Amino acid sequence: MxxxxxxxxxxxxxxxxxxxxxxxxxxxxxxxxxxxxxxxxxxxxxxxxxxxxxxxxxxxxxxxxxxGLVNGHHHFGLTPLMMGVPFAPLELWLPRFRAMRQIGNRLDTLYSAIEMLESGTTTVHHIQSGLTGTPDNWHAITSDILGAYDEIGMRAGYSFMMRDQNILAYEDDAKVLAALPEKVRDWLAPKLGAAATPTADYMDFFRAIRSGWAETSPDGVRVNLAPANLHWCSDESLQLMSQTAREAGASIHMHLVETERQAEYALKKFGHTAVQHLQKLECLGPEVTLGHGNWMTPEDLDIIAGCGCTMCHNASSGLRLGSGIAPVNEMRARQIPVALGIDQSNLADDRDMTLEMKLVWALHRETGLFNDRPDAAAVLQMATEHGAKSAGFGGLVGRVExxxxxxxxxxxxxxxxxxxxxxxxxxxxxxxxxxxxxxxxxxxxxxxxxxxxxxxxxxxxxAVMAEVAARLEAPETAAEAADWEMVNAMMPHLEAFHRDHPLVGERRPYRFNRITP
The missing domain is CATH 2.30.40.10 (Urease, subunit C, domain 1)
Known part of the structure; x- marks a missing residue:
């Protein structure tokens, strides 16, 4: 900027x-x-x-x-629905992304930035889904994305999701690959290998781009860190990212207990909740935002309040994927700052924060005559001041004064x-x-x-919209068709793997999850 x-x-x-x-x-x-x-x-x-x-x-x-409004949790432009990926629970939805057509990071970023700006969103936290290949490729991806936000005139927090384990499911990848047909395994294994980067290398890259963008766009860009989720990151990786963020004065944004299976993973693996495990690792603090938080216990929320963390509520995402409903009223009762994110897209499959705010207000009315519900002022604060803090722009934007x-x-x-x-x-x-x-x-x-x-x-x-349409209307390439063939061949086996490795017992009511019985 x-x-x-x-x-x-x-x-x-x-x-x-x-x-x-x-x-x-x-x-x-x-x-x-x-x-x-x-x-x-x-x-x-x-x-x-x-x-x-x-x-x-x-x-x-x-x-x-x-x-200006703040979208505190965003990934990429073209929505999965646009690209032919059907809605499914998160664990059966993400693997299909491997077949989605790519139009280039600059164009993809501009597409969603247009939607955000025209609905009043001036700042976004862009959480890149991942970086693969060599550092030269990482720099190219980052430059294309942040260059697009600078070109259109949006303020952007930027982070890239990091994983070093359990990419395919809640088990070791070798175990999951072994359950796949040989043809699919041969197609998928190199892709997993391309993402096998030591966390220390990513930290070197983080420090380099943070320093570079601090000079290039000191007011327009904040470079943050994004450990992908507890099951995707080893303890050593989480601690290294936490240490690096604190040394740099950067923010951390981490997906956590988005789904019931993610909550049960922590209980099965560690014997306590995901939040309790992060506390044990000393990875919680005022610099941390936890995205989703649909399956947190009252004790988890007490810990989060005590550590000064922010929560990012992604209401549309939780409903569209059947992931759950975050206990926002319980968060607010503990004075936990709550930001809002549209995640991949909202109920209208776009990035209109004014629509997301309406949903958040309605979703947390709850029954009863005298409940402490978020009013319009509270929801607007989630979508402005709290989002600005989460994205790394606290004290710079979020108010008009x-x-x-x-x-x-x-x-x-x-x-x-x-x-x-x-x-x-x-x-x-x-x-x-x-x-x-x-x-x-x-x-x-x-x-x-x-x-x-x-x-x-x-x-x-x-011109941007026309170019997006032209690229997507072009005939499918042989490589793209092959990717769809492999994804379609993989999914029945991945579904069977999840059925054979259940982490949860009887399905609980789709309500406020752990807070409400």
Whole structure:
């Protein structure tokens, strides 16, 4: 992110952010003066505009201004559904990814970035699914992805998932490979070998790109670490990543107990929960975000609260894959910061955070008359300030106040109110329940106008969409057809392996899992 602008943004209502009392702080008839990417002044529009006629002026009193949203957990652009991968439980879904068509990291990143920006998301934590090959290839992948975010004008936390064991299932890979037909085994084994990189080598790469991007884009990029999950990482690998992150002052984002099988893996392997094992390894702390957390116990949440970790709630993902529902209300009761992630895609198979926020609000209503439920202000804080902290941008974005980066969304109040919303209705409730892409007019990142009239203007969006379509409409290559043949041949045997190696007993109700009986 190299372009910094100065301008004045006008709004009839400004949602500043959530205050210490949990209520949304609002200001009315305001001007926001942006100087070289920073919010320099917030006040009455007449006072802010005085003497600044030379600055570009955007917005009006008919607009609602709010902080840019943060997608705290994202992987790649083209969705599996788009690429012909059917929905299935996570353990039977991920292996099919090996047959998905690739269109190149730059184009893939731009595609989802367009969706995010046009729905008000200005910052993303991009968790690359993995790095294979040589360090030269790792640098090329990273440069293409972060270069695309810089090109379109998004702020990005970046990490790459690391695994050193149990790639195929919750057992040693050699054991799983032995259960596959020879033809499939010969196709799959080299792919697993290509990912067998010592964690120390990945740490060297992490330090190199972190240093490089700190110089290239000090405000636009944060390089973080992403141990993939407990069953995918040895204890030694987890401890090395934790030590490296603390030495570098970096954030860690780790998938954890996303599914019931993952929770049972820890109990079977270690005799205690995944969270308890991470605590034993001294791998928990304020720098850590745990993604999903659908199958945590009350004791787990007590540990997380005590260690100062953040949780990232991926509501659509948990529902679409049948993974579970995170106990968000129990997290909030312990004052655990909760960020929001769209993960691979939301209920509409896109990256619209305004839709994800609606789902989160509704999903955690629970029954009862006097429950402590997240209101609109709480959900907006999850999607802004808490997400910013998780991605590595805490204290820089997530609120609209002087000294922070000017990541601002302007929403058309009439588009949300049509035909009418009472003035008694809190503005944040209107934004949450009636807001959406249809109401987003302008989006600024560091004072740079990147969305105007609801459409991305920082790149040629139509050219990107046309190129995506052209590549995907091209005939399937022989290599791509062969990959599908091998994946289709592999899946019945992988399903049989899971049936023959059960980790769970009788299926429990699909509710709030371990928190609610």
């Amino acid at each position: 190299t372009v910094k602008d100065s301008c004045i943004v006008e709004a009839g209502t400004l949602l500043v952010g959530v205050g210490p009392d949990g209520a949304m702080e609002r200001r009315y008839d305001v001007g926001i003066r942006v100087h070289e990417g920073l919010i320099a002044q917030v006040g009455a529009i007449e006072a802010v505009a005085y003497g600044n006629d030379h600055l570009p002026r955007y917005g009006s009193r008919g607009m609602i201004a709010m902080p 002087p000294g922070l980066k000017a990541d601002i969304v302007l929403m058309d109040e009439k588009a949300m109110a049509r035909p009418f919303v009472s003035k008694r209705t809190p503005v944040e409730e209107t934004v949450l329940h009636r807001g959406g892409r249809h109401a987003i007019d302008k989006v600024f990142v560091g004072g740079r106008l990147v969305v105007d009239g609801g459409k991305v203007i920082s790149i040629d969006r139509e």
